[in-house]
Amino acid sequence: MICKLLLVDDHSLIRAGVRALVSDIPGYTVVGEGNDGNQVAELVLQLDPDIVLLDISMRTTNGLDALTQLRASGCRSKVLILSMHTDPELIMQALESGAHGYLLKDTTATELEQALTALRNGERYLSPAIAHTVINQALLRTQSFKAPTSDNHNLTARQLEILRLIVRGKSTREIAHGLGLSIKTVETHRSQIMKRLQIYDVAGLVLFAVREQIISLDD
Template sequence: MTCRLLLVDDHSLIRAGVRALVADIPGYTVVGEADDGGQLLELVRRLTPDIVLLDISMRSTSGLDALTHLRAHGDACKVLILSMHTDPELIMRALESGAHGYLLKDTTATELEQALAALRADERYLSPAIAHTVINQALQQAHNGKQSTSERHNLTERQLEILRLIVRGKSTREIAHGLGLSIKTVESHRSQVMKRLQIYDVAGLVLFAVREKIISLDD
């Protein structure tokens, strides 16, 4: 089934560029465009997109305001922020407001495809270029007591070791090679970690690991 996309950005050249990239990715189609966040709710209701690619800074209604309004009305479509901003507080606000992913505008076609595939699979996506920023901000929030640490892990030492490697961005093959395990064994541990934590995407694992102090910026 073709995944339906809605583009919301106040720069027509950006929309044209994204549309051209999407045209080369099988399984996706752009069903609508808007140049202001104020049109988001009406277009989502009318066009029923699966994923919205949403800019943050727009002339009238900002992307974050539009996203908050969208979530307040219970619309469940996925939202991928596409922005040039790397400010950590802004990124965290977007994620906390209900965005499923955050991608920088200087992304490659390959990364855009990866992000769309992640959201389509009910996962989250963070651009690798901002992962360190998000971890740093989450650590700061935890230090200031703004983020709950009530979640408790129930993982073996091996699973914790594999979790740390996943969060650092290591692939299953790299983890297997580094620990002297089979790929199948690593995949089994990875599946058990996600099942026990009830977290099924890497971005969620990163935030969990930071909150629980399983990793640190110097880890």
């Protein structure tokens, strides 16, 4: 089944660039475009997209306001923020306002496909480049922590080590190289971590690691 996308960005060149990238990804199609946040709700109602690719900074109604409106309307579409902004507070606001993922505009075609696949599968996605920023911001905004115990996570020392690297945005290949493991071994550990925690996306792992104090500002 083809996954329908709606692009909302006030720069026509950005929309054209994203549309070109999407055209090379099997299973996805752009069904509509908008150039301001105030068009989002109406376009979603008309086109019923599976995923909305939404900019934050736009002329009249910004992406955060559009997100709030979509959530209030009971919209079923997933929202992937596509922005140049790396401000941690802004990223957190977007996630708290209902965004299912946050992708930087200098992304590659491969990462765009990864993000779209994650949202299509009911997961969340954060660009690896901003994962550490989000962790730091979450830590700063958390007033108290529940000390981690084996009962909370039931992970081995090696799995905890790999979890820390995952939430810091390291790829499977980077983790394997850094720890002297095979890629297959790291993939197995990653799968076991997600299965034990019942968390199947990086954003969820980040929040878990923060809550359980598995990572810190010094990580």
